[in-house]
Amino acid sequence: MKRVLLLIIACILLLPNTVMAHSKLQSSSPAADSIVNTVPAQIEMTFNTEIESISNFKLFNAAGEQIETGKASVSGSVMTGALPPDLANGQYTVKWTIIGADSHSVEGEFAFTIDAPVATTSPENDDTTNNAENSDTAEPSPTPSPSPSPAPSPAEDGQDSAKDEGASLMPLLIIAGIIVVAAVLFTVLRRRKS
Numbered sequence: 001m002k003r004v005l006l007l008i009i010a011c012i013l014l015l016p017n018t019v020m021a022h023s024k025l026q027s028s029s030p031a032a033d034s035i036v037n038t039v040p041a042q043i044e045m046t047f048n049t050e051i052e053s054i055s056n057f058k059l060f061n062a063a064g065e066q067i068e069t070g071k072a073s074v075s076g077s078v079m080t081g082a083l084p085p086d087l088a089n090g091q092y093t094v095k096w097t098i099i100g101a102d103s104h105s106v107e108g109e110f111a112f113t114i115d116a117p118v119a120t121t122s123p124e125n126d127d128t129t130n131n132a133e134n135s136d137t138a139e140p141s142p143t144p145s146p147s148p149s150p151a152p153s154p155a156e157d158g159q160d161s162a163k164d165e166g167a168s169l170m171p172l173l174i175i176a177g178i179i180v181v182a183a184v185l186f187t188v189l190r191r192r193k194s
Contacts, residue, residue, distance in 0.1 A: 023049040023077075023100030025108055032110035039087045039114055043069070043094055044080045052099035055079055062091045089114050 029044040030036050043057065053074045059067040070082030079098070095109040 022102060022104060023047045023051055023098055023106050025096070025110070026077075028094070028110055030112040032112065035113045035115050037114075037116055039085060039116060040083055041085075042080050042082045044078065045094075045096060047077045047079070047098065047100070049101040050077050051079065051101070055096070055098035057081060057094055057096040059083070060093045060095065061088075067092070087114055089116055089118075 024047065025045055026048050027046045029042075030040050043059070045057070051074055055074055056072045057069075057079065059069050061067055067087070068084065072079050072081040079096070091111055091113045093109055093111045095107070097105060097107045100106055
């Protein structure tokens, strides 16, 4: 009877360390919710544990269309993948799926915005420029300005926080389940002895 009770207590004490070992995104480049003024050459994500080589990510533009990226490569706890050099200004979302050190599949996402200066075309020759400057009717053409990219919606933030809350409640639910099972076993074994 004492052995069973000691075994149950040992499981309860050791389980939280195992459950809490889920891999989490520690940092990324570009950083989450950042605005970059050049098109990044690659996505780089660093996790708090080593991840499996089958881990990957996908890139989506603001319209929800998937953008082709280079094949993701994994080295220890870092996953990288090349980006196309011709990404337009706007918001992009990186959705990642990894297999962590605890062999569990973990998903997440983060967004970043590209706000690179728009290149203006130069006039073909100086005569055209001089004629336009001397003409009374010529008006300077406005240079296009990059449109502001939408900030992440509160709904997206709510989804991320809901995932985090669900992940943090899981260990408590497992521990509560073990305690209930231990109580039932203890009661059954006690009745058998009496």
